[in-house]
Amino acid sequence: MASQPTARDRLLDAAEDLAATQGVNITSVDAILDRARVSPATLYAHFGNKEGLITEALRRRLARWDTTWQECIDDADSREEKLLAVFTALSRHRRALTPSRWCVFLGVAAETPHPGRDLQDTLAADTRLLLGRLEDLAGPVVGAEQAPLLARRIVLVYTGVLGMILRGADVDAATAEGRSIAALALHAVGAAAPAVRR
Template sequence: MPTRPDARQRLLDAGEELFAALGPGCPVDAVLARADVAPATLYAHFGSKAGLHAAVLDARLARWDAAWSAAVAAADDDRGRLLAVFDCLADFRRDGSPARWCAFLDAAAGAPPEDPTATAALAADTALLRGRLTELAGPVAGGRAGELADALLLVVTGTLAMHLREAPADAVARGRRTAEAVLAGVTG
């Protein structure tokens, strides 16, 4: 018989599911009910609903980072490593998350501008994207690596936003084609 996750993990799982489905404005009572814990348990582990939200976003960023690193490692050449972000986007969507698009953009869009949780999470995700894209663009674009990375960051962000408009697989395929055109324009 499988063991039930501890209260902290149940809170993280419930937060992941409900923040993704309902946004950062999800009622704390819904999270508590889904995790089957008392309010004191949430506050003992995370201090507040915002603390839980920050922990959920930190965990998601770590999973994204690991998945993207694996996609880069699996690529055959420099160009493939640079475009692996799109392979990873397609695979990462299959994780069963109820998220309609990007958890970090969703947090930023659904929270007040001064919300430190959303601001920090989006900044961390942006830094990861920009930094890795710049690093991977170096062997392909040389001195234009920063320019290419910024253009690809825009394409990735647009691809994530397109998840709200069409099927995620279509958005990723369209995003990859756009990224290939950008890559050809910078290196071609």
């Protein structure tokens, strides 16, 4: 028989689900406690406060995103496909977790103009992962000199896809369109770059 989620896990699940669907500011501590079926003392004992709970929920979500994205990279057959796998991963990630209105990290950043250090570091970790991995994947395709430019352009397209999801676009259609635009950016940067050994 499967073990029941701990109080800590229930708090993380509740915080993530509510933040993803309603936003952080509108989600009260009482709503999280009610969803998780725990007392205030349990929340404060595990996380200190609401921001501590949100921070830990984001860290867990980032770890899951990291895993899903890496799986999609591993499944891709070519260097170009590995670079564009971020869009496949986005679609798969959203099917695996509570569907958010767009990006939970961007949502929390928008709603929290003055985050504490831990939350700020966690939000920055999402950006570092996105830019860093795309730059690493872009290097073998367009060369190390052009890789940062291509990574930034793909992040811009990726962020646009998230914005379209917020506007109500179908996730699979938006990610497919984003992939196509990112492929154009790849070819444009690649055409201007020195030949890269295959």
